[in-house]
Amino acid sequence: MRIIALLKDIVDLDELRFDPSTRKPITEGVKHVISELDKRALETAIRLKEKHGGEVLALSLGGPETKTVMLEALAMGADAAYIVYDESLRGLDAHGTSRVLAAAIDKIGDYGLILCGEMSLDSLSAQVGPRVAELLGLPMISYARELELVDDKRLRAVRDLEDVDEVVEVELPAVVSVVREINEPRIPTLMSIMRAKRKPTTIWDASAIGVDPDALKAERAVEILNVEAPMVERKKKIIEGETVEEKVERLVEALIDEGVLGV
Amino acid sequence: MSVLIYSEEPNLRLELLGKGRELADTMDSKLAALQIGDGNPEELIKYGADLVYVAEHPLLGEWSLEPYRSVLLKAVEEASPSVILIGATKRGKELAASLAASLGVGLLTECLSLKLEDGKLIAERLTYGGSAIARVASLKKPHIATVPQRVFKRPEPAERRGEVLKLEVEPEKPKAEVVERREKVREEVGLEEAEVIVAAGRGFKKKEDLKLLEELAEVLGAKIGGTRPIAADYGWMKEWIGISGHKVRPKLYIAVGISGTVHHAAGIRDCGIIVAINRDENANIFNLADYGIVGDLYEVLPALTKALRERLKK
Numbered sequence: 156m157r158i159i160a161l162l163k164d165i166v167d168l169d170e171l172r173f174d175p176s177t178r179k180p181i182t183e184g185v186k187h188v189i190s191e192l193d194k195r196a197l198e199t200a201i202r203l204k205e206k207h208g209g210e211v212l213a214l215s216l217g218g219p220e221t222k223t224v225m226l227e228a229l230a231m232g233a234d235a236a237y238i239v240y241d242e243s244l245r246g247l248d249a250h251g252t253s254r255v256l257a258a259a260i261d262k263i264g265d266y267g268l269i270l271c272g273e274m275s276l277d278s279l280s281a282q283v284g285p286r287v288a289e290l291l292g293l294p295m296i297s298y299a300r301e302l303e304l305v306d307d308k309r310l311r312a313v314r315d316l317e318d319v320d321e322v323v324e325v326e327l328p329a330v331v332s333v334v335r336e337i338n339e340p341r342i343p344t345l346m347s348i349m350r351a352k353r354k355p356t357t358i359w360d361a362s363a364i365g366v367d368p369d370a371l372k373a374e375r376a377v378e379i380l381n382v383e384a385p386m387v388e389r390k391k392k393i394i395e396g397e398t399v400e401e402k403v404e405r406l407v408e409a410l411i412d413e414g415v416l417g418v
Numbered sequence: 419m420s421v422l423i424y425s426e427e428p429n430l431r432l433e434l435l436g437k438g439r440e441l442a443d444t445m446d447s448k449l450a451a452l453q454i455g456d457g458n459p460e461e462l463i464k465y466g467a468d469l470v471y472v473a474e475h476p477l478l479g480e481w482s483l484e485p486y487r488s489v490l491l492k493a494v495e496e497a498s499p500s501v502i503l504i505g506a507t508k509r510g511k512e513l514a515a516s517l518a519a520s521l522g523v524g525l526l527t528e529c530l531s532l533k534l535e536d537g538k539l540i541a542e543r544l545t546y547g548g549s550a551i552a553r554v555a556s557l558k559k560p561h562i563a564t565v566p567q568r569v570f571k572r573p574e575p576a577e578r579r580g581e582v583l584k585l586e587v588e589p590e591k592p593k594a595e596v597v598e599r600r601e602k603v604r605e606e607v608g609l610e611e612a613e614v615i616v617a618a619g620r621g622f623k624k625k626e627d628l629k630l631l632e633e634l635a636e637v638l639g640a641k642i643g644g645t646r647p648i649a650a651d652y653g654w655m656k657e658w659i660g661i662s663g664h665k666v667r668p669k670l671y672i673a674v675g676i677s678g679t680v681h682h683a684a685g686i687r688d689c690g691i692i693v694a695i696n697r698d699e700n701a702n703i704f705n706l707a708d709y710g711i712v713g714d715l716y717e718v719l720p721a722l723t724k725a726l727r728e729r730l731k732k
Binding site: 168169170171172173180191248249250253276277278279280281282283284285286288289290294295296297298311315316317318319320321322323324325326329335374375376377378379380381382383384385387389390391392393394399400402403404406407409410411413415416417418 | 483484507508509511512515516518519520522523524525526527528540543544545546547548549550551552553554555556557558593594595596597598599600601602614638646647661662669670679680681683687690691692693699704705706707708709710711712713717718721722724725726729730
């Protein structure tokens with residue numbers, strides 16, 4: 156079976172900084188990575204392949220950095236990478252992004268399962284899975300914490316909801332989004348990283364997948380007006396002292412004054 | 419033109435009525451609520467609805483995406499809303515995204531504020547994993563937004579008049595079959611509920627050294643937490659605090675050997691008092707803290723534990 160993992164290329168949030176005066180994020184020069192939950196979707200796909208055979212394709216709508224980012228997916232075990240990269244498709248909203256991904260999935264064709272994270276860790280919007288499912292007319296299984304194939308036509312998943320764990324079965328093909336708890340993604344070995352460089356990566360522009368960037372722009376429904384870090388209102392007092400004991404003593408005094416020690 | 423609200427969560431439903439009423443009033447339009455299955459439509463009217471659409475059908479007994487979406491689509495057809503508010507539960511988020519795709523429109527998820535401006539719906543929502551706030555605009559009608567619990571106040575109920583309408587609909591059949599539903603077991607007090615948390619970062623050289631933190635935690639009656647690297651990369655803990663982990667809000671948070679990345683900052687923003695202990699005086703954690711001690715944690719921690727033990731015994 157062919158499994159397609161949808162991977163989002165995002166800036167490494169561990170390395171993201173904010174300009175102290177404007178509070179705007181500084182994304183320039185920050186390393187790009189696969190969004191963590193999407194990586195777990197890929198890990199799920201690879202484990203299914205290891206158990207049942209088939210192939211795993213990694214698909215991303217990205218930018219100039221995405222080719223490097225997808226190397227990790229290939230090193231983890233994806234058989235091939237597909238990247239949609241076209242400057243005229245940059246900065247689309249979730250509606251546009253899902254339209255592009257659905258078109259690329261159609262172009263790849265012959266899939267049994269499409270996997271993604273329940274949301275990307277940068278925009279946290281949790282829309283792409285259900286939207287892609289709707290556009291392709293497929294069943295959507297969100298928040299999978301466990302997933303197994305009953306046979307090559309049927310999938311069983313445990314959906315992690317607030318109040319219940321819901322065990323569901325569905326006919327394939329289907330779209331499944333996964334939660335963090337589903338697995339721990341493997342760390343590629345040096346050997347697999349070497350091998351990844353020889354695996355095929357296909358880069359498509361808008362016309363290759365038959366989408367019209369102008370039409371997508373005309374359909375644009377959401378605009379980001381402004382992004383900034385919230386004001387941090389902290390005292391930022393560095394406790395001075397000659398010795399460690401002195402500093403610690405002053406800290407304890409301060410905490411008692413704050414009323415947080417219960418004395 | 420109207421505002422339409424839906425949530426399967428009873429409290430969130432009332433909170434949506436409050437915000438929905440406000441938005442409807444600014445447009446001088448009606449507020450409609452959708453009720454699927456059991457419930458009291460009169461209560462929704464008391465909390466602000468002008469119209470309640472009630473949908474009942476054997477296929478709507480348990481929640482499932484396709485039947486619920488088809489009912490919501492029908493309600494949208496009837497009410498032709500310019501704004502649709504949906505409760506941001508897990509089910510609600512899935513439903514909203516699927517509905518937005520069906521209608522071919524935008525969606526603002528997990529909104530923390532909402533207002534109408536020049537025909538656009540403007541919202542604030544978290545982005546960059548919770549470390550930043552984005553102001554976003556929905557440009558096209560119907561505007562759809564999801565709202566988490568406890569963001570908007572529940573309105574005061576009042577004696578009001580409204581209309582209850584039966585929604586005639588043949589729901590779509592669910593595509594997935596529910597085999598079993600297992601009730602979740604509530605775990606013991608987790609990091610989210612802890613009053614005091616002491617947390618470790620990469621300043622700790624090896625796992626055994628966490629003993630120093632455990633001693634401090636014992637004196638304070640604190641829960642122990644950590645950053646993503648020491649949990650996910652080093653495997654010293656199962657869970658971590660930060661963008662991709664727990665968001666905590668204790669009265670007192672002591673960050674030990676933590677540099678203060680954006681990732682971690684997003685998880686501790688709502689803490690009461692934050693104390694930072696770090697060797698590097700330029701570490702960002704000092705910008706996020708109320709009190710800081712610049713020093714080697716291997717010296718500061720034992721001294722702090724000792725001082726607190728003496729003080730708290732009194």
